[in-house]
Amino acid sequence: MTYILGIDPGMGGALAMYAPNKTPIVWDIPKSVDSGIDPIALADLIARIHLTYPGVTAVVERVSSMPRQSGAFAFGLSTGIIHGCLASAGIPFELVSPAVWKAKMGLTKFPTETYAQNKTRARALASQLFPALASQFKRVKDDGRAEALLIAVYYANRKQVRIPFRELEPKP
Numbered sequence: 001m002t003y004i005l006g007i008d009p010g011m012g013g014a015l016a017m018y019a020p021n022k023t024p025i026v027w028d029i030p031k032s033v034d035s036g037i038d039p040i041a042l043a044d045l046i047a048r049i050h051l052t053y054p055g056v057t058a059v060v061e062r063v064s065s066m067p068r069q070s071g072a073f074a075f076g077l078s079t080g081i082i083h084g085c086l087a088s089a090g091i092p093f094e095l096v097s098p099a100v101w102k103a104k105m106g107l108t109k110f111p112t113e114t115y116a117q118n119k120t121r122a123r124a125l126a127s128q129l130f131p132a133l134a135s136q137f138k139r140v141k142d143d144g145r146a147e148a149l150l151i152a153v154y155y156a157n158r159k160q161v162r163i164p165f166r167e168l169e170p171k172p
Contacts, residue, residue: 003053005091006152007060009079011037014144015045017053018152026136026145029078037078043085050089058086058093059155061101061147094155101154119143126150 006016009029017025030041049056063079086093102108107125109118119140126146127134137146 002156003056004152004155005049005053005056005058005093006148006150006155007058007082007093008144008148008151009061009063009082010144011078012141012144013078014148015049016145016149016152017049017056018149018156019053020156024130024133024149024152026133026149028145029082037081039081039085042081043088046085046089046091050091056091057155058091059151060086060093060095061151062095062097096151096155101151104154104158105150107150116140119147122146122150129153 003017003019006018008014011029011031013029015027015029027045030038030045032038032041060079060082063076083093099108105125107118107122109115113121120143123137123143123146126137126149130149133149136142
């Protein structure tokens, strides 16, 4: 069985375990009391994932910051912690840029679409693909869960053609 752990880094991020013909599992990235990522809890979660899903491979969204973007240091630190936890657990991982996975999943941002609208489409797509998990993607802040799962699905199907989800495009 091939298990893929999709990871959307950041404070609203999540991890999602995906395997074809299995019900996916989604976890929020553990937070500490000071609202930062909890590296100990994350390391424990990733170690448990490694033990439970032998041969798991991770795919992490490649992140970058815009010049003068607030929180860029914390975002980079969180991403580094994720990479370190995966390496420490012995889970091989690859990075994928948002432009690549979103294009394959039909989530390329439309010219008139806002960032929030694009995140809403990601939540709708995850709900459409996995209706049994739709309740986990219903809140605005659940976009990290949806994107982590979609990253894993993209990776599992990366050699396939673009998934057409035209009905999710915003109405003019």
